[in-house]
Amino acid sequence: MEPERISEGRVVAFIDIGTNSIRLLLVRINPNGSYFPLTKQKETVRLGDGEFIDRILQPKAIERAVVVCKKFVELARAYRAEEIIAVATSATRDASNKVQLLEMLKEEANLEVCTISGTEEARLIYLGVSSGLRLGDLKALFIDIGGGSTEVSVGDQTQCYYLYSFNLGAVRLTNMFLPEETGPVSEEQYEQIKNYIRHKITNITKDLSEYDINCSIGSSGTIENLARIAFIYLHKTASESFEKLEYEDLKKIVRAMCAIPLEERRRFPGINAQRADIIIAGAAIIETFMEEMGLSEIRISKRGLREGLLVDYISKSEFSYMITQMxxxxxxxxxxxxxxxxxxxxxxxxxxxxxxxxxxxxxxxxxxxxxxxxxxxxxxxxxxxxxxxxxxxxxxxxxxxxxxxxxxxxxxxxxxxxxxxxxxxxxxxxxxxxxxxxxxxxxxxxxxxxxxxxxxxxxxxxxxxxxxxxxxxxxxxxxxxxxxxxxxxxxxxxxxxxxxxxxxxxxxxxxxxxxxxxxxxxxxxxxxxxxxxxxxxxxxxxxxxxxxx
Structure with missing residues (x-):
């Protein structure tokens, strides 16, 4: 992305085409360098449904993604957006037929999309999450569980020291281990998923152990929803002000959700019903990470990749000092x-x-x-x-x-x-x-x-x-x-x-x-x-x- 002059003020749209959801952040960037979010939108499209076995995006999934992106582009144009910056992540980058998706987005939604690497995805998530935290010189571990991949990074307020992306995601692991599961998830099934994750992350957890990490930050819809479930199910309080997810709480809610069939799980206290079928696999990722890293709790951030796109955009403008010097x-x-x-x-x-x-x-x-x-x-x-x-x-x-x-x-x-x-x-x-x-x-x-x-x-x-x-x-x-x-x-x-x-x-x-x-x-x-x-x-x-x- 070339450095931008935004001295006249402009509306810019940022679109994150993920494996499970497509997200839009629409922002007015003012002549003085301030910005004001006009709207945030999210639609669950399951672009990665059925993909991770044969690496082919399914026609219906492509159709859903195109319909949502077309809607988001129309919304951006209604706000007179001068630019639309769109990136696609795990499901798209892993698909053998990704060109078909990208061409349909260009033709039918008039949207140019850049497919980014896992490392670049991790960098943008770090930018988006860290820009909303007061870290100072403290080093934090950042974990973001997506539908197709999980990104981890280590960084402080101003610098990122480590970036990595795993092919571990809530949709991907559900496709692999629980493809048609509508009943309860047995303890054996859940442990099988965790063992697979543990094997995949062994070398990386060794790398991470070399850093003096002071705190851990979790982002993504999966982690947010798990924290909300823990808060409501265990503390019996309907609130959106959950700030962390504790390991002991996570274990309790996962066992409770595994014990019931899918239809009942959709009504579990605090759950997002659209995530009920993939929440178990997502929980297995974060639970295994917490065990292997010895984490008793993870702080929750509601920021992520799309906010990272905004921070990256401003850092390449004449207002970069607001990112680099404040x-x-x-x-x-x-x-x-x-x-x-x-x-x-x-x-x-x-x-x-x-x-x-x-x-x-x-x-x-x-x-x-x-x-x-x-x-x-x-x-x-x-x-x-x-x-x-x-x-x-x-x-x-x-x-x-x-x-x-x-x-x-x-x-x-x-x-x-x-x-x-x-x-x-x-x-x-x-x-x-x-x-x-x-x-x-x-x-x-x-x-x-x-x-x-x-x-x-x-x-x-x-x-x-x-x-x-x-x-x-x-x-x-x-x-x-x-x-x-x-x-x-x-x-x-x-x-x-x-x-x-x-x-x-x-x-x-x-x-x-x-x-x-x-x-x-x-x-x-x-x-x-x-x-x-x-x-x-x-x-x-x-x-x-x-x-x-």
């Missing part, structure tokens, strides 16, 4: 801000001032912050005004809902709550104990919201005019019960001074200190005008401040 968390925040067309300059100014206030309080030792609070203040400050593109009058509430509903990659739900509430309480309302936003949150989260919002409210006031007039701010101790807020301004800043006055009462409530104001205005004459409490008290020669002062 952490996943920073990228999540900037993506949301840019998508909401936020005032980037104001956001950066308020963030800079908020962090100066935080660092100043911390240096004085008058409050002990929790680990991670500085970073959350940074992100809450960055996004505090994103609701204005919907309505200025109620932008705090809009910002709160936008942040909470954006499912920010790289963040835990508790962190998202803090960021969203910082945006909500950055002006007007203060976070009172019985406020609906705070009901049900634990005490530490509420305390973080209260403390960090006290600093953000001052920082927002210090750029009330949105013209970046304040160059530097700090606290210093005036007495046992008073702090001075020393503000350095480039010119008159009466509006900002008034706004800070409004925040003194809340500041004292949170930190226990009275707040006094001191404003130093740098004048063109080389003289600094010093104001205290809004009154001019003296003129001093201009002295450049150290950034550490």
């Amino acid at each position: 952490s996943v968390r920073k990228r999540s925040i900037m993506q949301l801000g840019l998508t909401c067309n936020f005032d980037e300059e104001h956001a950066h100014t308020v963030t800079r001032l908020a962090l100066e206030l935080f660092d100043s309080i911390q240096a004085l030792g008058i409050y002990k912050f929790r680990e991670g609070e500085r970073e959350l203040l940074e992100y809450g400050s960055t996004l505090h005004d994103i609701g204005t593109f919907l309505s200025y009058d109620t932008h705090q509430a809009h910002a709160y809902h936008l942040i909470r509903e954006s499912n920010l990659p790289g963040f835990h739900p508790e962190e998202i709550e803090i960021i969203a509430n910082l945006a909500y309480f950055h002006s007007k309302n203060t976070p009172k104990k019985k406020h609906p936003n705070l009901v049900g949150l634990n005490k530490d989260i509420v305390k973080s919201i209260k403390v960090l919002s006290a600093l953000l409210r001052i920082a927002e006031g210090l750029d009330r005019s949105h013209n970046g007039v304040i160059s530097h701010v700090r606290f210093y101790i005036a007495s046992t019960d008073s702090l001075v807020l020393e503000t350095h301004a480039r010119r008159e800043c009466q509006l900002e001074i008034w706004e800070v006055e409004k925040q003194k009462k809340y500041f004292k409530k949170i930190f226990g200190y009275n707040l006094q104001s001191k404003v130093i205005i740098k004048q063109d004459s080389g003289v600094s005008l010093v104001l205290e409490g809004g009154a001019e008290i003296e003129e001093l020669p201009n002295i450049e401040m150290s950034s550490k002062s």
Whole structure:
């Protein structure tokens, strides 16, 4: 794929033609480099049905795939997509008659499809999954169970160290071992499948054992569905918020599903009925991997190959810095801000001032912050005004809902709550104990919201005019019960001074200190005008401040 210029903004479609399902991701890529998913679609077509014995794609399977791809192309064109990037994986690359499929897709669906290797599939899955995780320098094992193949990789946030693709998949193994099975699956049958898998992965598990792996991430519809089944069947809670699959839970649900016939299995708690016939073989793959690698649990990611196609596309554009130079968390925040067309300059100014206030309080030792609070203040400050593109009058509430509903990659739900509430309480309302936003949150989260919002409210006031007039701010101790807020301004800043006055009462409530104001205005004459409490008290020669002062 050639590097793309997307400075005018464009709609791009990404299609993943898999062995079991065909997936579509339709994205608007904005002129500022942010992107917004327009729709995600998935259709089960079973392209690999009956293929893996004689390596021939069946006519009905080809027909189903062409019909779905035609539908997806029509949908992409309805959204005025300028490009459609489509790749085919295991079922297509292994088929002796793949040319027939590719020609029919070109003629009937007007779709050019690239058949990718197993290694390239593993690379794209790594890109898609890792781009939604906060890994840092931790090395993770990535496992994706497809219909025809299983891809594994080892990588951290920025680099992949190992890629491999096995001809082991939920559809492939079902075709091989349980082709017409409609009754229960015996323990002997299940062990036969596992023994076959164990033999196939022996050399690779030895390779993987050489890496210092800190965690394991599973992706694909099979792993997602197994995690959902475990959550609902064992924990009796209907929820989509499953985050991991534990080995002991996996063993329990597999034995329960093997013990019942296919029709009954289709009604098993939490199961996707369309996967009922292939879920046993898929479970055998992940169970064997977990045993051979000594994994007690696998974290679940809902991202995969199609997200990898998007990341790969952006990394070859002029916005590649968003992939290569930003952490996943920073990228999540900037993506949301840019998508909401936020005032980037104001956001950066308020963030800079908020962090100066935080660092100043911390240096004085008058409050002990929790680990991670500085970073959350940074992100809450960055996004505090994103609701204005919907309505200025109620932008705090809009910002709160936008942040909470954006499912920010790289963040835990508790962190998202803090960021969203910082945006909500950055002006007007203060976070009172019985406020609906705070009901049900634990005490530490509420305390973080209260403390960090006290600093953000001052920082927002210090750029009330949105013209970046304040160059530097700090606290210093005036007495046992008073702090001075020393503000350095480039010119008159009466509006900002008034706004800070409004925040003194809340500041004292949170930190226990009275707040006094001191404003130093740098004048063109080389003289600094010093104001205290809004009154001019003296003129001093201009002295450049150290950034550490």
